[in-house]
Amino acid sequence: MTTTSSAIPTATPPAPGSGSGHERGTPGYRRLGAAMWCAGLATFVLVYCVQALLPTLASEFRLSSSTSSLALSATTGALALAVVPLSTLAESWGRVRVMTIALATTAVLGVLAPLAPNFPALVGIRALQGVAIAALPALAMAHMTREVAPRWLGSAVGLLIAGNTLGGLSGRLIAGAVADVAGWRIALAVIGVLSIGCTVAFRLLLPPALTEPPPRVRFRELGALTRVHLRDPGLLCLFGIGFLLMGAFVTVYNYLGFRLLAAPFDLPPQIVGLVFLGYIAGTWASTTAGRLGDRIGRRRVLWGAVLVGVLGAWVTVPDHLLAVLAGLLLVTVGFFGAHSLASSWVGRRATLMPGGSPGVASSLYLFAYYAGSSIGGTLGGIAFDRAGWLGVVIYVSVLLVAALGLALWLRRIPAPTAPAEPDRRGTPIRSGPTSSCPGFLGGYR
Numbered sequence: 001m002t003t004t005s006s007a008i009p010t011a012t013p014p015a016p017g018s019g020s021g022h023e024r025g026t027p028g029y030r031r032l033g034a035a036m037w038c039a040g041l042a043t044f045v046l047v048y049c050v051q052a053l054l055p056t057l058a059s060e061f062r063l064s065s066s067t068s069s070l071a072l073s074a075t076t077g078a079l080a081l082a083v084v085p086l087s088t089l090a091e092s093w094g095r096v097r098v099m100t101i102a103l104a105t106t107a108v109l110g111v112l113a114p115l116a117p118n119f120p121a122l123v124g125i126r127a128l129q130g131v132a133i134a135a136l137p138a139l140a141m142a143h144m145t146r147e148v149a150p151r152w153l154g155s156a157v158g159l160l161i162a163g164n165t166l167g168g169l170s171g172r173l174i175a176g177a178v179a180d181v182a183g184w185r186i187a188l189a190v191i192g193v194l195s196i197g198c199t200v201a202f203r204l205l206l207p208p209a210l211t212e213p214p215p216r217v218r219f220r221e222l223g224a225l226t227r228v229h230l231r232d233p234g235l236l237c238l239f240g241i242g243f244l245l246m247g248a249f250v251t252v253y254n255y256l257g258f259r260l261l262a263a264p265f266d267l268p269p270q271i272v273g274l275v276f277l278g279y280i281a282g283t284w285a286s287t288t289a290g291r292l293g294d295r296i297g298r299r300r301v302l303w304g305a306v307l308v309g310v311l312g313a314w315v316t317v318p319d320h321l322l323a324v325l326a327g328l329l330l331v332t333v334g335f336f337g338a339h340s341l342a343s344s345w346v347g348r349r350a351t352l353m354p355g356g357s358p359g360v361a362s363s364l365y366l367f368a369y370y371a372g373s374s375i376g377g378t379l380g381g382i383a384f385d386r387a388g389w390l391g392v393v394i395y396v397s398v399l400l401v402a403a404l405g406l407a408l409w410l411r412r413i414p415a416p417t418a419p420a421e422p423d424r425r426g427t428p429i430r431s432g433p434t435s436s437c438p439g440f441l442g443g444y445r
Contacts, residue, residue: 021149021210024156028207032147033159035205039140040163041170042103042198043133046110047075049171049191050126051250052273053184055257060184061119065258066381072254074123077374078130079137080367085222086135087142087363095139096209102139103199105132110192114185130370137366142359145347146211155294157344161286165336169279170194172253176273228355229364234413235349237406239368241302241342244403246369247376248309248396249335252316254377255384255392256328264319278328282336289337290344299410302341306404309334313396317389331396338403339369352416 022029050057050071058068090098109129116122140160148156171191178187229235253276259265260272285305293301312330315323343365350361376399383391 022147022152022156022207023149024152028210029148029152029156031205031207032144033156035202035207036140036144036156036160037163037166038198038202038205039099039103039136040160040165041167042107042195042202043136044164044167045171045174045191045198046106046129046167046195047079047133047171048072048168049175049188050075051253052172052176052257052276053179053187054254055261055269055272056179056184057119057122058258063119064381064385065255066378066385069254069377069381070123071119071126072250073374073378074127075130076250076370076377078127079134080130080370080374082131082134083137083366083370084226084360084363086131087137087139087359087366089222090135090139095143096206099136099139099143100199100203102133102136103195103202106136107192107195107199110195111189113192114188137362139359141343141347141362141366142357143209145351145358145362147209150348151294153294153344153348155287155290157290157340157347159287161290161336161340161343162283165279165282165286167198169276169282172276172279173273176269176276180270180273225357225360226364228353229350229357229361232349232353232356232416234410234416235346235361235364237410237413238342238346238349239365240406241403242339242365242369243372243376244399244406245306245309245335245338245342246372247380248313248399248403249331250373250377251380251383251392251396251399252313252328252331255381255389256316256324258384259389260321260324265321267321275325275328278325278332281329282332285333285336286340289340293341293344298341298345299407302338302345302407303404305334305337305341306400306407307334309338310397310400310404313393313400317393334400338407343369349416354416356416 022032054065054068054071057063057071058065061068106129109125109132113122113125113129116125141157144156144160145153174194175184175187175191178190256275257272260267260275261269289301289305309331312327312332312334315327315330317323317327343362346361346365347358350356350358380392380395383395387394
């Protein structure tokens with residue numbers, strides 16, 4: 001089905017070298033980066049705080065490890081189902097307004113979560129949080145794409161993902177530490193209050209938008225708008241990479257705690273919670289990978305990041321704590337490096353497509369990403385229940401090798417061509433980036 005331009009939000013960021021958008025080092029760039037860092041912190045401190053509590057929830061409610069993981073999978077699964085329609089429709093309602101409402105609603109639900117009388121009720125509240133936050137990740141990516149000068153986009157998205165990383169780390173560490181002292185309910189309450197504070201900081205720091213929202217999208221146009229992006233083989237590869245990466249990564253962090261609490265490690269819960277400090281390596285990896293991708297080409301850096309993740313998974317196999325921790329660091333570096341590259345690649349590729357929208361492309365990427373967390377993480381629990389940690393490593397390796405295969409296949413897919421726009425003399429010129437940055441756009445490096 002052919003869509004008309006009026007049905008598709010095609011507001012495109014400025015072309016590289018045009019001087020438009022926040023330049024790195026300017027006050028606007030710093031404020032935008034700090035605000036988005038707070039948004040990522042507020043989001044992921046809530047989404048992943050329960051990961052540190054899975055052994056506690058399994059013990060209190062007498063659940064298997066795979067069943068207890070539903071406290072996390074419900075949030076990411078609901079987010080995956082809601083992210084495409086909500087983020088696509090919400091972008092035209094005003095990105096700043098919708099992001100603020102999404103953060104505030106999720107934070108309030110976070111404060112209510114400790115009041116859940118039983119595990120099914122907790123899962124239900126966590127699912128509502130997933131719906132409430134669904135629009136924010138894609139809108140945050142789209143906002144960065146439209147507000148930052150294109151040559152600095154990789155670094156800017158790296159900052160956003162660094163905030164996500166710190167949020168995931170803080171949620172796990174704080175929830176685990178508080179739960180050891182006061183129980184899981186108080187832990188979730190503390191996380192909810194922290195998220196409220198981050199929401200306030202986000203709104204105060206965010207600079208005024210430089211670009212107007214795209215034309216309003218009606219619900220009946222959503223199917224055609226989605227198909228525009230699903231027809232692009234490069235985007236499909238990137239969506240698949242996001243699904244596989246997240247399925248592998250969340251499996252490692254979901255079930256490593258169960259392994260370390262049991263023989264031969266027999267570590268106390270306070271020490272097990274410290275394994276999430278590995279997320280600090282993810283903060284470094286996301287920003288570093290973005291800069292390297294801008295400099296030497298995203299495709300080559302993406303390959304290397306995925307291979308680092310595969311290596312890390314196998315380093316964790318021996319029953320030696322140092323080996324487990326070293327492997328965990330490698331898995332974390334590989335995942336966040338690859339995710340930073342793939343997510344920023346999606347938005348820039350979409351800007352070059354006729355009728356493309358960074359917001360829609362990012363929402364589809366995040367659908368795949370969080371579906372990977374929900375589906376992949378649950379299947380990883382089955383592998384752990386049936387085959388122990390070696391089963392987890394084999395499962396994770398299969399996912400990462402498949403992601404590497406898709407990354408290699410991207411080499412065969414050319415970059416889309418931006419529609420030509422006439423200059424003042426009527427000569428067609430390209431409105432989007434060209435091969436001066438091919439690795440960033442899905443082309444030739």
